[in-house]
Amino acid sequence: MKRTFLFLGLFVLFSSFANADDDQGDILDRKDYDPNTPYYQIMPPTWAFGMRVAVSKFPTSTALGSIYELYAERQLRYQKLGILSLGVHLGTAPLTSDHYENLKYGAVLRYQLHLMANQIVVPTAALVYDGFRLKDGANVTQSVSNVGMMFGGMLNLGFFDTVTARQSHESLGLLRTYLTFELRPLSVSSAALTSSSTIWYMGLRLETE
Numbered sequence: 001m002k003r004t005f006l007f008l009g010l011f012v013l014f015s016s017f018a019n020a021d022d023d024q025g026d027i028l029d030r031k032d033y034d035p036n037t038p039y040y041q042i043m044p045p046t047w048a049f050g051m052r053v054a055v056s057k058f059p060t061s062t063a064l065g066s067i068y069e070l071y072a073e074r075q076l077r078y079q080k081l082g083i084l085s086l087g088v089h090l091g092t093a094p095l096t097s098d099h100y101e102n103l104k105y106g107a108v109l110r111y112q113l114h115l116m117a118n119q120i121v122v123p124t125a126a127l128v129y130d131g132f133r134l135k136d137g138a139n140v141t142q143s144v145s146n147v148g149m150m151f152g153g154m155l156n157l158g159f160f161d162t163v164t165a166r167q168s169h170e171s172l173g174l175l176r177t178y179l180t181f182e183l184r185p186l187s188v189s190s191a192a193l194t195s196s197s198t199i200w201y202m203g204l205r206l207e208t209e
Contacts, residue, residue: 037118052202071088083111085110090103122156129146151182154205157177172208175208
């Protein structure tokens with residue numbers, strides 16, 4: 001368990017020193033920069049914060065839930081062909097038991113296929129480490145972890161309401177707000193949880209300067 005939290009701590013430390021400002025500072029000097037395009041639509045994010053939930057047996061009868069998570073991510077590098085970020089997540093994972101003190105934690109390396117300003121749908125792929133602290137039927141805490149892939153897409157809400165998007169940037173520093181949809185195949189085995197199924201996440205993501 002101590003090694004797990006050390007692993008997560010190193011992720012947070014590394015991400016806090018990630019330098020995203022150099023590429024952001026040069027964006028106005030790019031040859032393909034269009035001054036008619038709002039700044040917040042083309043600016044790569046520095047931080048992202050969000051929440052997501054997974055509903056048990058939705059949209060399939062074998063889907064895992066209920067899982068509630070908060071997460072934070074830091075951009076590592078901006079490229080014309082996407083955005084790479086590193087982050088951590090923490091939440092509750094009652095799953096099929098009544099123990100809401102069950103804990104889910106982990107780290108993620110995420111890639112966004114972000115190709116254009118004000119892109120309406122952004123596909124994503126991520127390498128994910130998930131850890132669970134669960135109580136079994138005898139009320140004994142068990143630990144289980146898994147490393148795997150997560151795939152999904154993000155719907156850009158600013159595409160539909162540019163006025164609110166601009167005001168959010170001016171007042172809060174928000175660049176983009178997304179509705180997120182992700183699926184995470186998960187195969188784990190312990191006394192508290194044995195499953196080979198999929199977690200279907202739905203959530204909200206806020207990206208900032």
